[in-house]
Structure formats: structure tokens, C-alpha cells
Amino acid sequence: MLHLYESSLNSRLLLGTARYPSPAVLKEAVRTSRTEVVTVSLRRESSGERAGQGFWSLIRELGVLVLPNTAACHSVKEAVTTAHMAREVFGTPWIKLEVIGEDDTLQPDVFGLTEAARILCAEGFEVFPYTTEDLVVAERLLRAGCQVLMPWAAPIGSGRGLNNLYGLTALRAHFPQVPLIIDAGLGVPSHAAQALELGFDAVLVNTAIAQARDPAKMAAAFAQAVESGLTARLAGPIEPRDLAAPSTPVVGTAFTG
Amino acid sequence: MRILVNGDWRDTAAQLLSAVLEELGYGQSVVTTAVNGEFVATSVRPCTQLAEGDRIEVLAPMQGG
Numbered sequence: 644m645l646h647l648y649e650s651s652l653n654s655r656l657l658l659g660t661a662r663y664p665s666p667a668v669l670k671e672a673v674r675t676s677r678t679e680v681v682t683v684s685l686r687r688e689s690s691g692e693r694a695g696q697g698f699w700s701l702i703r704e705l706g707v708l709v710l711p712n713t714a715a716c717h718s719v720k721e722a723v724t725t726a727h728m729a730r731e732v733f734g735t736p737w738i739k740l741e742v743i744g745e746d747d748t749l750q751p752d753v754f755g756l757t758e759a760a761r762i763l764c765a766e767g768f769e770v771f772p773y774t775t776e777d778l779v780v781a782e783r784l785l786r787a788g789c790q791v792l793m794p795w796a797a798p799i800g801s802g803r804g805l806n807n808l809y810g811l812t813a814l815r816a817h818f819p820q821v822p823l824i825i826d827a828g829l830g831v832p833s834h835a836a837q838a839l840e841l842g843f844d845a846v847l848v849n850t851a852i853a854q855a856r857d858p859a860k861m862a863a864a865f866a867q868a869v870e871s872g873l874t875a876r877l878a879g880p881i882e883p884r885d886l887a888a889p890s891t892p893v894v895g896t897a898f899t900g
Numbered sequence: 901m902r903i904l905v906n907g908d909w910r911d912t913a914a915q916l917l918s919a920v921l922e923e924l925g926y927g928q929s930v931v932t933t934a935v936n937g938e939f940v941a942t943s944v945r946p947c948t949q950l951a952e953g954d955r956i957e958v959l960a961p962m963q964g965g
Contacts, residue, residue, distance in 0.1 A: 659963075660964060660965070661964055661965045662963070682965055684961075684965075685961065685962060687907070687960075691925070695960025695961045696930060696960065699960070711964070712964045720937060728932040728933075731932045731939075732932045732959075732960070732961055849965035
């Protein structure tokens, strides 16, 4: 089971809800992914259009937990205010805290992130910080009260997979008891399997599924990948080595004198 | 009075945030609000007095990653 604050989940796949070709496709992808948590956001609502009302009805029909984000916030103030607004609308203390520091890479502003996390944790929010693999930042976020970390694999939407294997492996090793969810940058199911094999607890995927030619099929593939990666992790993978080690027994080999 | 609502200037005769939302047609929509960057909960909209030039944000659930 995956324990995130007071919730226990079976699925190791969290699903973003943006960039799907249609609400019907999103709905089908949620079903095939077997996810129990979807991420949502807040945007300006025009009184005429009411786009948000239909979306919110659809999400409630799905019967999954929602993890609101503070996407597009570039300052502590914006992120904290957005979190307050999200808590009111979505009725959850969960907040996926994003404070963006650089527009080309959407890299987190880790200084603003730790400050916003400190404020929100003190106010009773259950914060899921979108962060880098930096160990010092991770320590500060935990000290601020975060009980989950969401390190990036690669820039959001890039599909590049686990960009800094060394850094991510070190993060996992340093905080063995902290739920770590890889967030952002995964492109194909093998990236997700790799994350679980390395000991990460879950992955959050959006673009790789939403923008696939067949999102529902890709969601199913990611669901299989996280299950496979977790099973492999529990099975105990062998250590890589530099030289060959014969798999066929050498004792009794013919023609050896 | 002129106020800025979701980035657009609006003229309104209403003085209270709840009245402005009603006037703009939000009615019973699920929205959340901020005035000048500060969150304003639904319960306090009826007693939130607006002033000339105030910046109002009216946000609703939306897709997100």
C-alpha cells in the first residue's frame, strides 16, 4: 500500500487531467490507468463560459481523490493564495505545491518552495512539493512539515525520463522512509517501471498519457509498468557488474582438459 | 466604480463582492475568489467591501497536471 498522509492507496500511478483531446478520453484514461488520485488546478472562470463547472462535475463522477496544484505560480504569495482557494473549492487539505522559478524548464524555485511549504504546513495543509532531486532542499521540505516529496524526473512535458539517475538514487537512499513520487518528465511506461524499480513509491504522469495517440491504451500501459516495477523492486534486482558472469554452470564443461 | 475582474476592467454599481459576482452572472457556480491577491472565502463575500481599482480573481476547477 502507498501511504500519503492519512490515505492508503493501492495504485502507484497518479494521473494529471490536462491536455486530453476530450473529457470522454480523459474519463476513459482514468478508468484504464486504475488510478486513485488525479491532479486538478484552478483557472480564471468567465461567467459566460462556465468551463470549470463541467470539468468539476466530471471529476466528481470519477470517484477518485483530487490533488489540486498551484501550477503557474511564480511566487510564494501566489502559491499560498492559490492553495487557500484550492482548499475551499476542492475540499481537501492536499496541495501539490509548485513554485516555478524558470520558464524554459519550469524548474521549481526551491527557495520559494521551501518558504511556501513552511507556511502551508503550519496552516494544516498536507503538502506535496514539486521539487528537484536536491538533498538539502528535500531536508528543508521535510523539516517544514512535508511528509511526501515529488522530485522531478525531467522538465514538465519533456518526456525525457529519469534525467539524473545518480541524484534520484541518492535521494531515495537518503530518505528511505519518505514517500517519494516521481513527478514530471516521464515519456514512456519503461520510465515509470524504472522509477519503481529504483524504489520510488509512485509516479505522476500527465502529458505522456494525454498526448499519446491512444491515451486510454497508454494509461493502461503505465498502469502495467508501475505494477511491474514495484514487483521487480520487491523481488530484489541483482546488482549490475562490469564483467560477464556465466549463467550456464561451468562445472563439467566439455573439452576442458 | 471600476474594478478589474480576471484581468478585465468592469464598471459596477455593486459595493460588495457577493453582489458583484451576482451581477456578473456567476450565480451558484463553484468558484473561489481573491481580492488584491488575498483569498476571500465564500462565507465572507457578503461583507467584503470593494473599492475603486480592486483586482478580483474568480477561479474555478480546471484540468491540471
